[in-house]
Amino acid sequence: MPLKRLKTLFRSMEEKTETYRRMYDAPIVIQPPTEEDPYGDNDTAFYRDNVAFVIESPPKNAQDRPIVLIRIPADNIDPRLGAEIGGTADEEGPDALAEHLCDAAADFCLRAFAGQIDTLNEALYNRSRPDRENGKYYLFHPGGEILRRNTAFFAVCPQRDYDYLTGIMVQLWDPQEHPCPPKLCLCFRLEVQLPFHKLKKAMTMMTSDLPDAVDEFIVSLDRQALRETLIMAEKQFRMRQALCSSQWCAFVANGSILPRAKDGVNPLDGAVPFRSTPEDEIELCGVRGMGIPRGVTVITGGGYSGKSTLLDAVAAGIYDHRAGDGREYVLTDETAVSIAAEDGRAVSRLNIGPFLKSLPGGHSPADFTTAHASGSTSQASGIMEAVSAGSRLLLIDEDRSATNFMIRDSKMKALIKKEPITPFTDRVRELAERGVSTILVIGGSGEYLGPADRVYLMDEYRISDATARAKEIWRSSGGECETPPLCDWEVRRTLTAERFSSYPENGSTERLEANDMGFLLIGSEQIDLRGIFSLMTDTQRNAAAFILRTVMVSHRPGPLDFAAELEAVLDRIRQEGLHTVYTPFFTTMRLPMELPRKIDLEAVVFRMRRVKWTQTE
Structure with a gap:
């Protein structure tokens, strides 16, 4: 079933639109009306069968480049996958082995899906025109490392609970007759450059080509290779445990x-x-x-x-x-x-x-x-x-x-x-x-x-x-x-809250940038990261910037316990995912992130020039 509601929204836009506002607003009319929303609602999740395509807002200067979160139920990939990577869970979330297997499975699937995206981009490519005129899909291509990412991960996600009627109208299912509990899903996050002033082509890219690529990924995925990847990942996990002791x-x-x-x-x-x-x-x-x-x-x-x-x-x-x-x-x-x-x-x-x-x-x-x-x-x-x-x-x-x-x-x-x-x-x-x-x-x-x-x-x-x-x-x-x-x-020193800020001195707007030269710009700081060799990728440095910015803005007035506040942010990432620290507010920051180690995040702070440390007894 095509993404009919998204098609309806595209058809309601002006031909030369550049903002695609209705796609981000995503109005929906629910039948029968609910007490909470008698006249409708907004829902940026569009479905082809049980696969969700969630439209997320990009930076304000790139409204023609939406962020798309694709949620594929793990059962679609392999009915046994959820049990194999689910592990044991408690109130604090999945155990360490389960997290490890999820990262490995997501990494394997990302590499496979990247091939489908490359095929789409080959069909779009025209060397005489820039990407903004041709259109392009931007999916992160990983290196050799297996890391936690915001571009490919497993998460428990809500499912579709309605039937599509017409236009933007849907009919809710009876929860008694058709319960829709959340499911473990494989999630991909990518950016889509929509072609300039080509609304029909943009609609085809979003409602046909991309969903078709997802279908082809599911059909062609090498399940045996995925299973071998999980076996290898568990062995790596057990070997690390043995090495540690x-x-x-x-x-x-x-x-x-x-x-x-x-x-x-x-x-x-x-x-x-x-x-x-x-x-x-x-x-x-x-x-x-x-x-x-x-x-x-x-x-x-x-x-x-x-x-x-x-x-x-x-x-x-x-x-x-x-x-x-x-x-x-x-x-x-x-x-x-x-x-x-x-x-x-x-x-x-x-x-x-x-x-x-x-x-x-x-x-x-x-x-x-x-x-x-x-x-x-x-x-x-x-x-x-x-x-x-x-x-x-x-x-x-x-x-x-x-x-x-x-x-x-x-x-x-x-x-x-x-x-x-x-x-x-x-x-x-x-x-x-x-x-x-x-x-x-x-x-x-x-x-x-x-x-x-x-x-x-x-x-x-x-x-x-x-x-x-x-x-x-x-x-x-x-x-x-x-x-x-x-x-x-x-080492008897403590970081103080003074000057530990993402706001430049005497400035009213946050500043955050991770450039290609290995420098992180945050607030009034320019931090040289080239000596932190374990921050191997631009995406890790990108994540380090967002994580430290989150620590800075979440700090409440009073003494700063940096280690504890950093650990709280990392716990939140473990529970809610790496993307929880991302914000599109910073127009020069890139979307893909890979999680760095805590010890490397501390090393970034050690290299700040303007922050203040105090000696402790």
Whole structure:
């Protein structure tokens, strides 16, 4: 059955309309009249059979680009799907495994539906005309990661409870004879660019082409591949649980393809499959591979040996990956943080005493503030912030590090008597004893061979255990591990509500923008996110902007408990979906969002320049 009510609304519009107001108002006349709405109502949900097409308002400067939420009952896809991904639910919502399976199933379906949308766009494409004249469907195309999104998800949604009569008139069903309880639905959210001054073509795109693509998606979906995806997703979930309570901080499955193709997303053709060292090969939930133990791990090797490729794969292992990515079973402690020097970043009232003995002018390193940190102080700040936020694993590549922070050999120690910086070599073991592991890629210095628990050698993308040989070289060269006095690792600072706002100073309109250069503009802040490597996509940065803005506008007068208020917003997202933080008010912000980690959202706030922190006892 075509979307007749939506067709009626299109036919009532003027030919050269640009606002499509009646489509967004979506009037409906209910028969028989209800006491609450005797003359009618508004309903932006239009149905083809039991599939709903909900028209959502776009930004005010893009009224010819409606947002469409498609709700497909899970039973339409597979009658067993609801039971397979529903899990157990209580008053607080679905359990963690159910959420995980929903994310994996939605990711699989999004990739399949993207093919249908690409086919529609190929038919619309005309290189001599822009999208605004041709029309186009904008559906988010994901990378290799499986993340929670506002463009593809499962949710319990209301169902159609009426029969269509004519025009905009419908007849309600008797709830006793025809109950319509909410159902679990697969939801897609996309934007549709309607062609300029071509009302008939716009109507065809919305009421015929798009619903036909949904029908074709349902018919052609590979159910067996979906089931295999769910099996893999459950295995990934169980493996992460096992890893969390084990002696290993990361796991790399045998056969994994770690190098990436030129697009940075797909596996490199002809790459050498990963194979564990015999000494560290383990089995995790039936999958064999290398377990990287907790503690201090050094990965070394010559140029182009694959050592940074391995570290990059471990860094990406905080997220699950799709089948065919090559890193499906590369799993890393979910609190892992990549640390690098960030020259010029701001730091406010942070304790970097473990790495700095003194500051010029008699200032205390336990209360360090600067608007332009050096390479060493920025890297020290990154470590202190990560540890204070709960990270259990630090990932460091010497190519992105400050040399004077990472090492100082015996000759330089003999030459420079008054050095305020305590190098990371002298603190890495202390961190390990506090439960914070470190994986380092080191190719130019042997200073970390002493404190390392494991040393791995990469050669043409093949890994071997070189720990015994490294220790022998360390001892024969007279190497010694300095053990400075134990230090205070506590970060005692609190974010205040002052200047923590999405409104510019002395401004009356909120400001929010996430640009392509890796900067987030919010209120009077311009935040450089390029040093937060786990914010891998523009869509994650987009979500970070909306989430922090939600924390800002929902804060009530009084003291700010940022951690608690951020957790409240994340709980709301878990219950109601990621789109709950979206608003079309910000015309430059894009629709697609992917959920970042809490630890990364905190890292964004740590990089704000204008907010105020206070020291606590």
